[in-house]
Amino acid sequence: MAGTRPMNSPIRSSPDSSPTIKFESVRLGFDEGDVLRGVSFQVQERETLVLLGETGTGKTLSLKLAAGLLKPSEGNIQVLGRDVSSMAEGDLLAFRRQIGFVFQEGALFDSMTVGDNVAYRLLEDKVKDEEIEPRVLEVLRFVELEHTVDQFPSELSGGMRRRVSIARALINQPPIVLYDSPTAGLDPVTSQTIITLILRLRDVFGVTALLATQRLQDGFALANFRFDPATKRVVHSSSNGSARTRMAATRFLVLREGGVYFEGGQEELADTKDDYLKRFLV
């Protein structure tokens, strides 16, 4: 069973160098028209790909496609070497346990306590009660919300709900985490807390991440900073760090009018002369 690994051990690495997530000419259309028109990109293991774009450009849909929650009209999507675009829903349900999904508004089950929300996957897997409680408290401690275990989501602030959502996605330590606008609508301080959590997940556990956002500063924070497990602090990427934390890469992908408008690193994006991309830099 996935999820018995202690939280301070790194996530397993795949034996080959094939991309963890791969979109090939993915098209997705609705009655109103196509939202994605032949989108292709790859995310390597332990890499973070920041999906940027205006509202309605298909960022959230790309995440849902990666998780198999939606089927593409055309194209192919490979996740952890499996073709999620052609998998049956029954197979996908089991496969999705290897993917953590942090929804924009948290999507916590409002009739359950924070503890039950976080424990949901373990309860579904019929894990023993005596094993569930310490694991729930461990992940809640990771997001610094141990004291909320008996509270209901409606009693929490927006930022706290996002952190609980991250804890819920973490409970069985998935190798991939998909973040849907994790800082949208939050104040700068709370946003920073969320970004720090994402950095910790990336640099301590080595998760591969796809992060959809409208805020370029979130992406730049992921590219410029890292979490140092030794000092347990966020430091600038240029400072000394272990080999594992230094290799964590952050790339950017800008979606526009259903296609990939830009794909590259932070320097390329920051130095761009393109008028459209400059609008994100302002």
Place this chain on the structure above:
Amino acid sequence: MADTPLQIAGREDKTEPRVTVAGVLVNAAKGAVADVQDYAKLCGRTLVTLVTPPFYLQDVLQQMDSIGAGSLPIILLSGFFIGAVMVLQTGSQFTRFGQSSLTGDVVAIALVRELGPSLTGLLVTGRCATGIASELGSMLVTEQVDAMRAMGTDPVRKLVAPRVIATLLTLPLLTAMTDFMGLLGGCVASVFSLRLSAIEFWRRAIDALDFADLMQGFTKPFFFAFILATIGCYKGLTVRGGTQGVGRATTQAAVLSSVLIIVADAFLTKVALFLADKLF
């Protein structure tokens, strides 16, 4: 002078597709067929989950408490007064012919065969199909259903099946309670209004019923339960348009379930009468 956005928009070549009556009708028909297809798929998947593990027993018990025990007060109260009204309406006619003692027969047959199942179905629809639609609809628009799928849980198995099982188990019991309370209300009304003896009323009511009546009266609730639970779930899980859509889905669930229950009742009655002739 610089162009304003409005001026530019006004100069754009707007060739909107022509809206024709035939086009609207064709689209509506296509939508209706797609709805029926999706509903049939949901029913099919639900039936599969009813007989294949894993089962969510705790959720079934919770729903039985909500749908069954929660509906009991309105069922008891409504049943009592429906029986009383029937006696008052029919009793006055029977009294004209000096046959007021037949009131018990009429109330028993009408309640057990027809009014008990259909009124219980409609009352539970008003309370529960709408509740199911709004609850699942709210879960859908707040992405809780997607979160469930993302965590490897089948929403049909977790959300739909327990509600359908709970309704299937509780509606026949609620119907029995409606029948009993209706007869009790009829008895009270006949004693105080028609001056019949309670023993005479109950004796005639029980004698009037045979096995075919009970079969008819307790088969219908299973069909009504399936209709109201699956329509509530279907409308909830196909909400579009945010919170406004949830309100719309709730209304549609109540209306559609009620209409389908009444339509199904007509066909079930015909089939039940046919079978009663052949078998009993």
